[in-house]
Amino acid sequence: MADALHQSHSNPIADEAELFDTGATPVALSDASPFIRHDEEGGATLDLVIENLHCPACVQKIEGALSRCAPIRKARVNLTTHRLSIVWDEQKISTTYIIQLLAKLGYRAKPFDPLLGATLGNEGEKALLRAIGVAGFSAANVMLISVSVWAGLVEDMGPATRDFFHWLSALIVLPAIAYAGRPFFRSAWRALTAGGLNMDVPISLAVIAAAGMSLWETIVSGSYVYFDAAVMLLFFLLIGRYLDLRVRSKARSAAHNLLALRTTTATLVDKEGHHHLIPVEHLAKDMILFIAMGEHIPADGAIVQGASQVDASMVTGESLPQAVKKGDAVYAGTVNLSAPLSVCVTAAGEQTVLSEIVRLMEAAEQARARYARLADRAAQIYAPAVHLLAALTFLGWLIFSPVGWQAALINAIAVLIITCPCALGLAVPAVQVVAVGRLLKQGIFAKAPDALERLATIDAVVFDKTGTLTYGTPHLINAEEIKVEDLALAASLASASRHPLCQALLRAAGPAAAISGVTEHPGQGLSATVQGRELRLGNRTWCHANDPSTETNPKASELWLSVPGRAPVRFTFRNQTRPDAERVIRYFRARDFFVGILSGDRKDVVSTLAKKLGVDHWQAEMKPQDKIAALEKLKAEGRRILMVGDGINDAPALAAADVSLSPSSASDIAQASADFIFQGDRLAPVMELYDVAKKSRRLILQNFGFALAYNLVAIPLAIGGIITPIIAAVAMSASSLLVTANALRLHLMKGQKRQ
Amino acid sequence: MTALIYLIPAALLLGLLGLAAFLWSLNSGQYDDLDSAPHRILFDDENEESEDSAGKN
Numbered sequence: 001m002a003d004a005l006h007q008s009h010s011n012p013i014a015d016e017a018e019l020f021d022t023g024a025t026p027v028a029l030s031d032a033s034p035f036i037r038h039d040e041e042g043g044a045t046l047d048l049v050i051e052n053l054h055c056p057a058c059v060q061k062i063e064g065a066l067s068r069c070a071p072i073r074k075a076r077v078n079l080t081t082h083r084l085s086i087v088w089d090e091q092k093i094s095t096t097y098i099i100q101l102l103a104k105l106g107y108r109a110k111p112f113d114p115l116l117g118a119t120l121g122n123e124g125e126k127a128l129l130r131a132i133g134v135a136g137f138s139a140a141n142v143m144l145i146s147v148s149v150w151a152g153l154v155e156d157m158g159p160a161t162r163d164f165f166h167w168l169s170a171l172i173v174l175p176a177i178a179y180a181g182r183p184f185f186r187s188a189w190r191a192l193t194a195g196g197l198n199m200d201v202p203i204s205l206a207v208i209a210a211a212g213m214s215l216w217e218t219i220v221s222g223s224y225v226y227f228d229a230a231v232m233l234l235f236f237l238l239i240g241r242y243l244d245l246r247v248r249s250k251a252r253s254a255a256h257n258l259l260a261l262r263t264t265t266a267t268l269v270d271k272e273g274h275h276h277l278i279p280v281e282h283l284a285k286d287m288i289l290f291i292a293m294g295e296h297i298p299a300d301g302a303i304v305q306g307a308s309q310v311d312a313s314m315v316t317g318e319s320l321p322q323a324v325k326k327g328d329a330v331y332a333g334t335v336n337l338s339a340p341l342s343v344c345v346t347a348a349g350e351q352t353v354l355s356e357i358v359r360l361m362e363a364a365e366q367a368r369a370r371y372a373r374l375a376d377r378a379a380q381i382y383a384p385a386v387h388l389l390a391a392l393t394f395l396g397w398l399i400f401s402p403v404g405w406q407a408a409l410i411n412a413i414a415v416l417i418i419t420c421p422c423a424l425g426l427a428v429p430a431v432q433v434v435a436v437g438r439l440l441k442q443g444i445f446a447k448a449p450d451a452l453e454r455l456a457t458i459d460a461v462v463f464d465k466t467g468t469l470t471y472g473t474p475h476l477i478n479a480e481e482i483k484v485e486d487l488a489l490a491a492s493l494a495s496a497s498r499h500p501l502c503q504a505l506l507r508a509a510g511p512a513a514a515i516s517g518v519t520e521h522p523g524q525g526l527s528a529t530v531q532g533r534e535l536r537l538g539n540r541t542w543c544h545a546n547d548p549s550t551e552t553n554p555k556a557s558e559l560w561l562s563v564p565g566r567a568p569v570r571f572t573f574r575n576q577t578r579p580d581a582e583r584v585i586r587y588f589r590a591r592d593f594f595v596g597i598l599s600g601d602r603k604d605v606v607s608t609l610a611k612k613l614g615v616d617h618w619q620a621e622m623k624p625q626d627k628i629a630a631l632e633k634l635k636a637e638g639r640r641i642l643m644v645g646d647g648i649n650d651a652p653a654l655a656a657a658d659v660s661l662s663p664s665s666a667s668d669i670a671q672a673s674a675d676f677i678f679q680g681d682r683l684a685p686v687m688e689l690y691d692v693a694k695k696s697r698r699l700i701l702q703n704f705g706f707a708l709a710y711n712l713v714a715i716p717l718a719i720g721g722i723i724t725p726i727i728a729a730v731a732m733s734a735s736s737l738l739v740t741a742n743a744l745r746l747h748l749m750k751g752q753k754r755q
Numbered sequence: 756m757t758a759l760i761y762l763i764p765a766a767l768l769l770g771l772l773g774l775a776a777f778l779w780s781l782n783s784g785q786y787d788d789l790d791s792a793p794h795r796i797l798f799d800d801e802n803e804e805s806e807d808s809a810g811k812n
Contacts, residue, residue: 056794063798079791122787129781137774141767168763 138176317600427703430743443679464645
């Protein structure tokens, strides 16, 4: 799969002289400098987020190319976090230079703010791993001694040797608990001082009580020593905690990368006509911007020079490009398609249409009810129940039995230890780690850790049209009418251009031999002279295709190829439906889900598609706030909604839905607000995702069931006072292994069939 | 039983060595990027510069 993803990368060209030859004169990006750290030897360190980094080959390509550049002292790519860390000589080359070097390799890179929590999450993970190491060491070694003691119970171990072994255990375990238990103690303390209870309170209490009681028993040379159980409990729980943190930090890292990639630059034209790159945050009213073909328009503005077509599909959902000319208004977020434009900024920053959408999105996000995770809800019942049981055990033994308060206390502590939430603490994280891993293999990225749980409860699916049910990019639809050699010839011409239609032609034709000397005529097309004949590829007038029998289809875009002495050939393109959209919709309808389409596109386009896919509920020509209103209406009916969308105009709706999903081709802002992102041309990941979410939920509930069953057996034993250290050790490890093994079953379960 | 006097310290020492090795590998950043680590041994090391810096940051 990695190889297939690689095809989009351009060839590595590391010719340094060529780098600055991009038309615009680059100035140092002012937004990168705060992220650079300096060392004593004049070196600068910067972290960059790399987009479309997929496999180890990319790592090698980037590291290889950068290390050939002398001023760069060190370049290290982290494939897990998709980040590149570089140390270089700031006197010799600028950040811009490095970013352009990466762009030449085919990777988009953006400076990453090291303070953005990346190192924080990492530090937390490392601290937990250290604690796991210490607890593991201690658990393994104390078990060595405990097994000897247990064996000694039936053999002939004298009390002196047994006490010696108990003291040895204390020596190994007490420091380990003091060190490895801190994550739980701290969290429990925080909960208690805030006047609440969480899962860590009974955990801390059990560990501390077990250690304290064991120490007491050791001092009075008793035999109820639970050192091994206490540290094993910590070991298993730390593993659960670590898995949980990893899922979260992976999700957060993905979210932060998207955030870093979102900030962009604009090309400013000054009074002398020079071009400068400036961060979009610095844009102000009345600035003149140059917008190259294929570029996003960074601010709302009016065209002062040039005529072109703009693709507004990301902003409005409108699927056909609109022609614009001098004096027309253009909006931030739209893409300039066919010719360079000069635009005078009329609104920037806070006043743009885009910012309005961002504000809507933030409001929707805040309004979204906080979801209580299954584990939290379980802890809410579990913690008080355990404490109550332990207290009742103590009182029961004290009142109804003559054994005295010490024996009563020992039994109460046994209850705390044996009800150890080992299984509970591992049940959820183990399943989530397996689920997230399985999704990642299918190209689905989880951005919110609790999103899988939310997804399992939905009963309505709402799709956006453009870019979601259909491809975001045009597809050649009349390939069968065209001769193979014409297609190859057109593709050879098209390979010189970044125009979306040319790119679509290339995708349809496959790899094409490039023709040298292709000239691009903005707003018209391409031309090249081969063997004395002028070949042209472009719009109708450019190719003199004035035959009235070939009427333009208003619902499609077209390109023409003209070869002297022959009739021009027409290529028709259309924003096509994803091949498995119908199957996905059938899948959800078969489950009695509400299935709907909310689109910003025109009515006739949407209704045709809805009829074709068999969707009854559809609404067209919707603005972002209309989409939110539609979702609110569904919510008021008690529905739980999955929203699938890609456009800028979908972002608020994605934030408002209970759970949301975006294709990886989506706008940055939609990806930033979605809970999941899926890669590839198919819509099938939506089904796969729902399937995995359902199965994970089932496994989590099953694991809770196991934990409950275990407790139902173990608690009466503990209350009855017949728990021995060996029973506690066996019961705890058995229940932990059981839930982990059950979680791993998710790997074996059959997924949705991929055609 | 006298064997315990040196066997137990020996066992603990070996365990501690293992723990120390784990903590060292953790602090030197060997767990930072588990995705590309298995492939790095296959890279051509034409330049020592970028390859020898196993996560010193």
